[in-house]
Amino acid sequence: MISFKFIIVGAVFLCTYLLTCIKNSESAIISNFNVVNYGAKCDGKTDDGKPILEAWKQACNSNIASTVVIPPGNYILGPVDFQGPCKAAVTVRVEGYLRAPSMLDVFKLRDGWIVFRDISGLTIEGGGTFDGQGMIAWKENNCAKSGSCSMPTNIRFTGITNGEVNNITSLDSKMFHMNIIKCNYMTFKGITIDAPVSSPNTDGIHIGRSSMINITGATIRTGDDCVSLGDGSQHISINNITCGPGHGISVGSLGKYPGEQPVVGVIVRNCTLVNTMNGLRVKTWPNSFNGIASGLHFQDIIIDNVSNPVLIDQDYCPDDLCKLQVPSKVKVSDVLFKNIKGTSATKMAIQLKCSKIMPCENVTLDDIDLCYLGNKGNNRNTTSTATSECFNVRPAIMGKLSPPPCLKS
């Protein structure tokens, strides 16, 4: 009798063990969530938003790290929210070509096409493309006239911690390509961004109210800033990116709204700017609210045919809708421009236009060699000495400097 009981108990234990094994191996298998298994057609005609979202929900709900796979193919999808929090880390492997609807009516009040929100431990990879199909939206863009914009960003990252975005392409966004808000500890590696030089407000990567963000090895061609750092951008590193065409790499614009957080600790290094409107720029609005931009390092930069290679502009007023006579109240300090070399498309290669009521402090120009290309950059044979001007700042000069500092021609 006793031995029979033991056999029963033993058998129950064995079964429980086997079931756990099966369950574990099952979850190991289903930790890959292929959108095709959820009904994605990837025929370039059917809206695949629902199956993609269903795969995301399963992955996000998985207790172990999991991957949403979007295999090669053509996908059409309307706006999609990849909403967290998730139970474990999630990877989204985009190998396919994703197209947004070109008409704006689908987006109504939505400010993003693909949105990743409130996720800790997110990886995006796979070499895929996010095509925003912005041509129609660009024609309807009246942001400059109205002073405000409501068009969808291609990819939004909101509230992401510990994120990695590798090896994807964003094409022809209706507005900003990527917008990183309230994120911490994210790395962007090998990103390609592409939109025509004439497309309005198609900033490459915008960062705001985020810290510890690294962007490395990106190629950005667009109609507005390649990278822009809005208020609250802290400890940002931008390394080895090529920008152009576009409006350059910008801190700001700052001071337009009340309660903006400081921009602190920005390192832009090893970058190349080609045929851009600006190179390295800090922009703040006149007649502004209070603000701070401090600890900005621009170093080891190649400038090729750039209209305003080095620019601090505290009279930033792109649409001529501001009171220029009232100075900016954004304090700019601890700025380093070091080892900046190449050609300017305008004679004025260095412009430091600081605020009358809040002069820039501790600005250093170290080892700068910029010459004027001549003839609006169209004649590379006629380079000549460039000029510089400074207002409300006395930069410290180190190393060799051409053009000489703060000399108008």
Ligand SMILES: *[C@@H]1O[C@H](CO)[C@@H](O)[C@H](O)[C@H]1NC(C)=O
């Ligand atoms: C980018 O992704 C594609 C597709 O998965 C892959 O073939 C390629 O090796 C990746 N490139 C890098 C630099 O990781």
Ligand SMILES: *[C@@H]1O[C@H](CO)[C@@H](O)[C@H](O)[C@H]1NC(C)=O
């Ligand atoms: C980000 O860049 C900074 C400065 O280049 C570097 O110290 C840091 O290790 C980088 N972080 C990651 C996660 O790559």
Ligand SMILES: *[C@@H]1O[C@H](CO)[C@@H](O)[C@H](O)[C@H]1NC(C)=O
């Ligand atoms: C710089 O980025 C490019 C891609 O734009 C990459 O091919 C190259 O390896 C990177 N170089 C370094 C030193 O990281």
Ligand SMILES: *[C@@H]1O[C@H](CO)[C@@H](O)[C@H](O)[C@H]1NC(C)=O
């Ligand atoms: C800058 O690029 C050069 C050449 O690609 C590389 O050797 C160097 O390590 C890079 N420096 C930084 C800070 O990334």
Ligand SMILES: *[C@@H]1O[C@H](CO)[C@@H](O)[C@H](O)[C@H]1NC(C)=O
């Ligand atoms: C210089 O850049 C301008 C755009 O700002 C462009 O029209 C021109 O063709 C460029 N010149 C060269 C030689 O690439």
Ligand SMILES: *[C@@H]1O[C@H](CO)[C@@H](O)[C@H](O)[C@H]1NC(C)=O
């Ligand atoms: C001046 O600015 C540089 C660059 O940000 C910084 O390293 C240095 O500590 C600053 N010096 C002072 C006295 O604040």
Ligand SMILES: *[C@@H]1O[C@H](CO)[C@@H](O)[C@H](O)[C@H]1NC(C)=O
């Ligand atoms: C620039 O110089 C090269 C070589 O001297 C010459 O062949 C070319 O025609 C010149 N270009 C212009 C626009 O003057």
